[in-house]
Amino acid sequence: MIGVMCMVFVLGAGAFDQAFHEANAAYGAGDYATAIQTYEQLIHESVIDPAVFYNLGNAYYRSGRLGPAIANYERALQLDPGFENAQLNLAKAVRDTQHRLAKPLPSEWEQSLLFWHYEVPLRLTLTLAALLWLAFWILLGIRQWRPLRYTGRLALILGLLALAFGGSAWVKSHPAMLAVANAEEVPVHYGTDAQETVRFKLYAGDRVVVDQRRNGWARVTTIDDERGWAQDKDLTFVGPPYERPVVAKDL
Amino acid sequence: MRAAGTQRRADSRVLGLCQGSGSCGKLFALWALAMVCFLACRAAGEPQVRAYVERSTVTLRKPFLFTVEVTGDQVEDLKMPDVDGLNINKRANSTSTSIQTGFSGRRSSFVKKQELGYYAQATRLGKITIPPIMVRVDGRQLKTNPVLVTVVEGAQPRTPQRSSARQAPQPRRGDGELRWEEVCFTESSVDKRAVYQGELIQLTLSLWKLRLRDMRVGMFAGARLQYPKAQGFYVTTLEPANVVKERGGRSYEVTQYRQLLYPTTTGDLEIGSWHWEGGAEYGLGFFNTQRQNFSFDTPPISVKVRALPPPPSQFSGAVGRFSIEAELVNNQALQGVPAELVVRVKGRGNPNAIGEPEIPKIENAYVSDPKKDARVVQDAAGATIEKSFTYMITPLEAGDLTIPSIAFCYFDPSDEAYKTEQTDPLTVGIFASPEAPQRPILTAEEPGPPGAISVIGEDILPIVTDTRPLHSRRATPLALPSVFAAPVLGYCGLALFMRRKRRFAQDVGYARDYFAKAKGHKRLKGVEGAEEPSDEIYRALVGFIADKFNAEEAGMTSTDVRQLFGSSGVPEDLTERFTKILQSCERARYAGAGLAREEVSALKEAAAKGMDEFDAAVNQKGRSR
Numbered sequence: 097m098i099g100v101m102c103m104v105f106v107l108g109a110g111a112f113d114q115a116f117h118e119a120n121a122a123y124g125a126g127d128y129a130t131a132i133q134t135y136e137q138l139i140h141e142s143v144i145d146p147a148v149f150y151n152l153g154n155a156y157y158r159s160g161r162l163g164p165a166i167a168n169y170e171r172a173l174q175l176d177p178g179f180e181n182a183q184l185n186l187a188k189a190v191r192d193t194q195h196r197l198a199k200p201l202p203s204e205w206e207q208s209l210l211f212w213h214y215e216v217p218l219r220l221t222l223t224l225a226a227l228l229w230l231a232f233w234i235l236l237g238i239r240q241w242r243p244l245r246y247t248g249r250l251a252l253i254l255g256l257l258a259l260a261f262g263g264s265a266w267v268k269s270h271p272a273m274l275a276v277a278n279a280e281e282v283p284v285h286y287g288t289d290a291q292e293t294v295r296f297k298l299y300a301g302d303r304v305v306v307d308q309r310r311n312g313w314a315r316v317t318t319i320d321d322e323r324g325w326a327q328d329k330d331l332t333f334v335g336p337p338y339e340r341p342v343v344a345k346d347l
Numbered sequence: 348m349r350a351a352g353t354q355r356r357a358d359s360r361v362l363g364l365c366q367g368s369g370s371c372g373k374l375f376a377l378w379a380l381a382m383v384c385f386l387a388c389r390a391a392g393e394p395q396v397r398a399y400v401e402r403s404t405v406t407l408r409k410p411f412l413f414t415v416e417v418t419g420d421q422v423e424d425l426k427m428p429d430v431d432g433l434n435i436n437k438r439a440n441s442t443s444t445s446i447q448t449g450f451s452g453r454r455s456s457f458v459k460k461q462e463l464g465y466y467a468q469a470t471r472l473g474k475i476t477i478p479p480i481m482v483r484v485d486g487r488q489l490k491t492n493p494v495l496v497t498v499v500e501g502a503q504p505r506t507p508q509r510s511s512a513r514q515a516p517q518p519r520r521g522d523g524e525l526r527w528e529e530v531c532f533t534e535s536s537v538d539k540r541a542v543y544q545g546e547l548i549q550l551t552l553s554l555w556k557l558r559l560r561d562m563r564v565g566m567f568a569g570a571r572l573q574y575p576k577a578q579g580f581y582v583t584t585l586e587p588a589n590v591v592k593e594r595g596g597r598s599y600e601v602t603q604y605r606q607l608l609y610p611t612t613t614g615d616l617e618i619g620s621w622h623w624e625g626g627a628e629y630g631l632g633f634f635n636t637q638r639q640n641f642s643f644d645t646p647p648i649s650v651k652v653r654a655l656p657p658p659p660s661q662f663s664g665a666v667g668r669f670s671i672e673a674e675l676v677n678n679q680a681l682q683g684v685p686a687e688l689v690v691r692v693k694g695r696g697n698p699n700a701i702g703e704p705e706i707p708k709i710e711n712a713y714v715s716d717p718k719k720d721a722r723v724v725q726d727a728a729g730a731t732i733e734k735s736f737t738y739m740i741t742p743l744e745a746g747d748l749t750i751p752s753i754a755f756c757y758f759d760p761s762d763e764a765y766k767t768e769q770t771d772p773l774t775v776g777i778f779a780s781p782e783a784p785q786r787p788i789l790t791a792e793e794p795g796p797p798g799a800i801s802v803i804g805e806d807i808l809p810i811v812t813d814t815r816p817l818h819s820r821r822a823t824p825l826a827l828p829s830v831f832a833a834p835v836l837g838y839c840g841l842a843l844f845m846r847r848k849r850r851f852a853q854d855v856g857y858a859r860d861y862f863a864k865a866k867g868h869k870r871l872k873g874v875e876g877a878e879e880p881s882d883e884i885y886r887a888l889v890g891f892i893a894d895k896f897n898a899e900e901a902g903m904t905s906t907d908v909r910q911l912f913g914s915s916g917v918p919e920d921l922t923e924r925f926t927k928i929l930q931s932c933e934r935a936r937y938a939g940a941g942l943a944r945e946e947v948s949a950l951k952e953a954a955a956k957g958m959d960e961f962d963a964a965v966n967q968k969g970r971s972r
Contacts, residue, residue: 112817120812138817147814154810185807191716226830233834240838240845262831286578295579296611320581320699322611 112143116151123155131155139338146176153182157189162301163278164341165189167332170199170274170303174334176217193301199274200305200319206267213264221268225261228254273306274334275314278341282331284324288313295324306333394419394484398477398491405469407498410436413467413477415491419484422461428478432471432498469498527639529597530557530627531564535645537618543653544613545666545700546760549729550575552604552621552645557597564627572604575647576619580608581697585725607730609666609697610652618648655758659765661705665757667696671704673753673770680748681778685715685739690753690770698723698732706738707751715739745779856897863894864962871951871958880947884954885932888925891958895965905929921960928953 119134135152153168169186172179190196201207213221235251238244277298285292288310296318298304304316304326314331317323332341395418405411413435415425427435469475474497479490534553542548556564566572574584585605592601610616623643655666669692676687692701698721706714717736724731742748750773759766851858870887877883892908893900896915905926912922931950935942942950 110816112819116814116817117812120810123810142819143817144820145814145817147811148817151810154807157807181808181811188807222827229831230834233838237838237841240842293579293614294612322581 112138112141116143116148119155120151123151123158126158128155128159132159136340140340144175144336144338146172146179146182149175150179150182150185153185153189157185161278161341162189162193163276164332166193166301166303167274167276167334167341170276170334171338174218174268174271177215178217189301194299195302197298197302198319199303200272200317202272210264210267213268216264218265218268221261221265225258225265228258228261232258269336275304275306275316275331276334277302277304277326277330278332279330282326284316284322284326286324288325290327292325296322298326298330304331306331394487394489396480396482396484396489396491398480398494400467400477400494400496403495404497404499405467407469407472407500410466410468411496413465413494415463415465415480415482417461417463417482417484419461419487421483421485422463423483425463425480425482427465428480430475430477432469432473432475433477433496434468434470435477436466436468467496469496472498472500474498527627527641529595530559530562530629530639531555531625531641533621533623533643533645535621535648537648537650540649541651541653542610543655543666543758543760543763544610545655545664545697545758546610547667547695547697547729548580548608548610548650550577550606550608550618550648552623554602554604554623555592555594555599556602556627558591558600559629562627562629564625566623566625571622571624573622574604574606575621575645577606577608577616579610579612579614579616579652580618581611581699582609583607583723583730585723585730588725605729609700610650613652613654616650616652618650620647621645656763656765658758659756661754661756661767662758662765663702663704663756665692665694665696665701665755666760667694667757668759668761669694669696669701669755669757669768671753671755671768671770673750673773675750675773675775677775679776679778680742682742682745685741686775688714688738688740688750688773690717690736690738691733692735692755693731693733694757695729695731696757698734701732701734701757703736704753704755706753709740709748709750711742711744711746712748713741713743715741742775742777745777748775748777749773750775859894859897863891864958866894867891867958868955871955874947874951879936881932881935881942881950884947884950885929885936888929888932888954888957891961892925895961905933917961918964921957921964924953925957925961928957 115134115138119131119138122128122130122134132152132155135148135155138148139152149168149172153165153172156162156165156168166186166189169182169189172182173186176182232251232254235247235254239247239251277300280300282298282300282302283294284296284298286295298316298318302318304318306314306316308315309328312328313325314328314333315323316326316331333339396415398413398415400414401412467477474495477494477496479493481488481490483489532555534555536551536553538549538551539546574582583606585607588603588605590601590603592599604621608618621644624641626638626640629637629639671690671692673688673690676689680686690704690706692704701721703717703719715738717738719734719736721732721734724733740748740750752772753770754767755769756765756767758764851861867887867890870890871884874880874883874887889903889908890900892898892911893903896911898911908929909922909926912925928950
């Protein structure tokens with residue numbers, strides 16, 4: 097394990113594939129703890145790939161940790177919304193939770209304006225936005241060189257499309273902070289004190305939106321609009337940034 | 348008013364006598380204006396009375412308002428006459444007073460106007476005349492005008508006798524006074540104050556609105572209803588319902604705003620205050636409306652929530668009273684083709700707390716996870732919920748398939764006990780499918796019996812082992828902005844270039860000036876190999892100067908250059924140097940003897956230096972300008 101880590105540090109990019117295969121081998125051998133550590137280390141090294149998150153989700157699922165498993169499937173789907181295996185495994189993991197609580201919905205304005213962007217991966221959205229932006233300025237440049245018919249209108253259309261895809265990319269890269277309950281039971285309090293009255297409870301795998309974090313506490317809202325404060329250590333934050341769940345550190 | 352009118356006619360006559368005299372006319376006009384103002388103020392200050400009814404046509408035995416309007420301070424001895432067919436009751440408490448300011452001489456005067464309202468009720472049909480009423484105002488005995496009222500049967504269209512915003516009376520009924528507090532009020536209630544955790548509590552805000560003709564109560568612009576804060580409860584808000592109720596002999600329309608609350612925790616909880624803001628309007632028309640604003644806050648309600656007793660293992664989480672039923676959509680099905688089983692839980696309780704019923708293991712069938720649907724049906728007693736669970740049951744073998752009894756365990760707070768409801772067993776006939784052996788639904792770890800359909804999908808899908816090369820994507824904060832900024836910068840560069848190009852094409856002087864120095868130096872470079880170096884230096888310098896001043900190069904002499912420099916304010920030493928170089932070149936050309944190599948180099952160097960200095964001087968001058 098340490099050897100793999102050293103290799104990653106020394107050899108760089110090529111070693112990431114090696115570490116990935118090592119983790120996969122550990123998973124195949126049923127050594128889920130090693131697999132989790134190696135995948136987590138890859139993520140720590142900023143290897144942001146849906147396959148890594150998906151495999152890590154599987155490793156957590158096999159370890160019986162539903163919360164981090166769901167969080168990692170969510171991360172994989174955030175990067176690649178069309179990742180079918182991640183969708184199916186996420187559905188399966190959610191079915192295994194006690195409440196089967198649905199994922200909180202995006203804001204209404206986002207659902208109305210950006211209804212089309214949920215199936216498009218961030219990378220594709222960003223690439224399209226950049227290409228359309230480039231094409232828009234090239235057309236404006238052509239207009240400077242030699243005014244041709246319809247270049248103005250075409251530039252306007254391309255500019256609007258670039259703005260739409262740019263906006264979509266911005267929203268995708270700044271999603272509402274999603275968190276998943278780690279522990280079997282996560283008490284949600286009225287305030288940021290463990291002595292405060294428990295308002296309701298989350299169960300392992302329940303997904304919530306976090307709108308505020310303060311002194312090791314996160315203010316969470318469920319899809320039913322139930323709101324309260326839960327301790328950070330009981331949650332896995334989907335990110336970005338991709339924080340390591342507390343349970344993984346214990347391994 | 349009649350006195351004032353007579354006086355005005357007299358004034359007109361006086362004005363008529365003075366026509367034709369200029370200054371005299373102006374003086375009279377000013378005097379007349381002052382007199383008119385004085386008399387008008389006096390007239391306004393004089394006590395006056397008049398009487399009117401809110402409508403000239405009234406309904407038999409229906410109350411209407413009769414008003415005596417008094418302009419003056421002290422009102423005494425106002426006695427209502429006995430009128431045949433008309434009962435005039437005690438005075439209304441809606442006496443309204445208005446103060447008018449007028450101007451009399453040097454002092455302001457205040458005129459008080461009072462409207463004294465009386466309830467009247469006609470007891471016979473036909474026309475009734477209310478005779479003049481005697482009243483003493485500020486020590487003067489005055490009488491009102493007679494008022495004619497037409498009495499008709501039943502509802503009749505009303506004809507306002509006059510239109511005045513000051514006429515708005517208090518809302519009243521014929522049988523007595525009516526206060527605004529009786530027009531609109533709220534009540535808040537809960538059906539229980541001690542409940543079990545998860546037990547339904549119905550919270551109701553009743554908004555009582557008096558039903559009266561010409562009365563409108565509601566939430567007008569800016570008004571609002573604020574539901575109470577109920578921390579520790581799961582809340583469902585129902586649609587408001589309207590009912591008509593009687594109270595104190597009056598009829599009210601009661602709007603009931605209802606919420607269903609389910610405590611999610613135990614202990615002493617509090618349901619906060621309702622807040623309602625609205626208004627009531629009472630009146631006859633657009634200009635004759637009286638309005639009252641209301642703002643109500645109900646007191647908070649405390650509720651004691653007890654924990655549930657230790658639950659049995661099959662407890663579904665539901666608290667309330669429920670029934671369960673199961674139904675198969677088809678009684679017959681084909682092997683391998685899913686059949687729909689719908690399990691419905693009905694009752695009163697929190698739909699979110701109803702967990703899915705546990706389906707007993709069914710031999711030779713695959714049961715999918717259920718599709719859930721919840722429906723809330725409002726009724727007079729609150730709301731009934733119906734939660735349905737739809738299972739897809741895929742028969743794996745032909746024959747009779749029996750779905751055993753399905754149990755649903757819930758806590759009944761009224762009996763304070765856990766209860767279990769059960770469905771009847773269901774049987775469905777399954778026909779063999781010829782395709783069945785070739786139709787694996789999913790893979791199987793163990794092969795099933797021949798002809799059986801195998802099931803997969805109970806486990807997660809495997810990990811991904813084949814992926815594209817992995818790379819570290821460390822945050823590069825400038826990369827993305829650079830990608831988006833590069834085309835903008837490129838466009839700006841192109842735009843500047845095109846602008847310069849267009850200027851060169853349109854402005855010859857600018858182009859010559861811009862390129863003069865480069866062109867001059869280029870010419871000087873070719874001096875060494877020329878047949879007549881002095882001639883070449885001369886042409887390079889003259890060409891440079893002609894380009895700089897956008898002048899004709901041909902025929903330009905050192906004298907022309909001196910004049911040109913002098914008129915353009917070029918420094919004297921620079922002018923002198925240029926002239927000397929040019930004259931040296933001219934001498935060499937006309938003398939016919941060639942210059943020595945050293946002389947040519949010195950001239951060339953001096954010419955190059957002169958060009959640079961001249962260019963710098965011109966640029967500096969341009970900048971300082």
